[in-house]
Amino acid sequence: MDVAGFLFWSFPPARILWGGRRKRILGIAAGVISIQASWIALQLLWARLILLRMFIVDATFTLIRRLVCGDKIYETHRSYAYRFASRKYGKHLSVTLAVGPINIVWLLPVALCVSYFGMDDALGLVIAYSPLVMLAVKFHAGEIEINQAFDS
Structure with a gap:
């Protein structure tokens, strides 16, 4: 749900600037999913x-x-x-x-x-x-x- 909100509020023209913390959390989550998929x-x-x-x-x-x-x-x-x-x-x-x-x-x-x-x-x-x-x-x-x- 956080990603859907991110896309809604950040799609141009951006209505809110998301700080690095949320981007890092999304990046870490995507990285973990990628690593887990690579095991398969x-x-x-x-x-x-x-x-x-x-x-x-x-x-x-x-x-x-x-x-x-x-x-x-x-x-x-x-x-x-x-x-x-x-x-x-x-x-x-x-x-x-x-x-x-x-x-x-x-x-x-x-x-x-x-x-x-x-x-x-x-x-x-x-x-x-x-x-x-x-x-x-x-x-x-x-x-x-x-x-x-x-x-x-």
Whole structure:
């Protein structure tokens, strides 16, 4: 029920900002469920990792770029690709609605191929990662916002 409330109140435009505590609780719960599912079938863990690709690629790419550029990765920032895209297109809603089809049309079939049809796990990850890394580059994930230009 907490997740339903989170989705209702956080769907753009967000009506409430949830603190890190609730996000951590949801993250821990999702992690425990993923680990438990992987005990049953390892492919379910790979499928979960594929379905979380949008978040994992954006966060990892952003943090690695910030680390390489010498930024403090533990400080608050707005340099995720999602945030740059929402500023470019003027709304969080349009970016959120674009993420849905990516998850359903691109990532879900790859996850199903890995979990049910025997696709190689590593190949599934590469197929899932490739276009998302390109999106992270396109939307300048991890770059310093002051020097940000939206030429592309």
